[in-house]
Every structure is written in C-alpha cells, then in structure tokens.
Amino acid sequence: MAEKSGTSARSKARRRALDILFETEQRPGNSADALQRRRDSTDQVINPYTVEILDGLAQKQEEIDEFLQTYAQGWTLERMPAVDLIVLRIGAWELLYNDDVPDAVAVSEAVELARTLSTDESPQFVNGLLGRLQALKPTLLA
Numbered sequence: 009m010a011e012k013s014g015t016s017a018r019s020k021a022r023r024r025a026l027d028i029l030f031e032t033e034q035r036p037g038n039s040a041d042a043l044q045r046r047r048d049s050t051d052q053v054i055n056p057y058t059v060e061i062l063d064g065l066a067q068k069q070e071e072i073d074e075f076l077q078t079y080a081q082g083w084t085l086e087r088m089p090a091v092d093l094i095v096l097r098i099g100a101w102e103l104l105y106n107d108d109v110p111d112a113v114a115v116s117e118a119v120e121l122a123r124t125l126s127t128d129e130s131p132q133f134v135n136g137l138l139g140r141l142q143a144l145k146p147t148l149l150a
Contacts, residue, residue, distance in 0.1 A: 018109075021057035022098055022117055026125070028062060029094045039066060064101045072100045075148060079140045083133075091126045092134060099138045104145060111142050 032042045039062045046052060065072070076096055077085055085093060099118025102109045109117075115138045122130040141148065 017055060018057050019117060019120075021055035022061065022121060024052075024055065024058045025061040025065075025098060026091070026094050026121060028058070029065070029097070030090060033090050033094070060106075061098055061101065064105055065097055068101055068105055069097060072097055072104070075100060075104075075141060076137065079144070080137055089126060089130070092122060092130050095121045095126070095130075095134055096137060099134065100141055103138060103142055104149060111145070115139065115142060 028039055028042045028046060031045075032039045035042065043054065043059070043062060047054060073085060076093075080088070088096070095118050098121070099114055102114035102117070103111055106114070115135065118138055119131045119135045122134040
C-alpha cells in the first residue's frame, strides 16, 4: 500500500510520536511513561504506528544517535534543536529499520515534520543528513 505525504494516518502517528518523544525530553521517565501519561490523561486514540515508532526507537536509539553524530558534519547531538533531533531519530528509524516505509517516504515525511515544527533551516538540514544515511544504508546495516 503506497503512502501519501500529508495527513495520512502514518503522518499523524509520526507527529504524535514526536510529541510524546518531546515530552520525554522535558520530563523524567521514558517514552513508555510519557505514552502511558498520555493514555491516562486524555481520550486520544494512540495509533499503533505511534507505538511502533516509540518501541523501535527505544530499541535502536543508541545506534541511531551514533549514526546521526557520525554523519551530522559539524553538529553534535547536543547542539541540535530538540525537535530536529527527534525528527531525525524518527526519520532514521523509518529509513534504516522499518522496511514497510519506502526510503524516500521516510526522508520526505521527516522533512515535512521539520518544515512544520522547526526552524527555516531545519528541513534542509534534516534532508541532507537523512540523505547521507540513505546513501550509506547498505554499509550502515551490513
């Protein structure tokens, strides 16, 4: 099934995952705690894909952060705006570890999140870094 950019269920799930991950950065605990707080305090329906992203990142974030740090050319993870770092983590997880999402979709969805939620320079930065990871994907996962 092809995925369209925009307001697809997966696009909304990515946005919700970003919100939960951002909350995790601001409060003690992990993404599972933040997800549970969200479930307890609202009647939002949490898309299963949001949970898949959160679980995937919980398992692969250390590896993803290593790739981001290595290929961010002059940027440390600490210097990146929090939203950009979270967008990059989601995009990198989809690109490298979720075979259900075409590589181009993973990159374009991450760029769209950066365009919507971050600075004017963020979409180009996200596109460049995820583009490098996409080009290196065969060797990164070898």
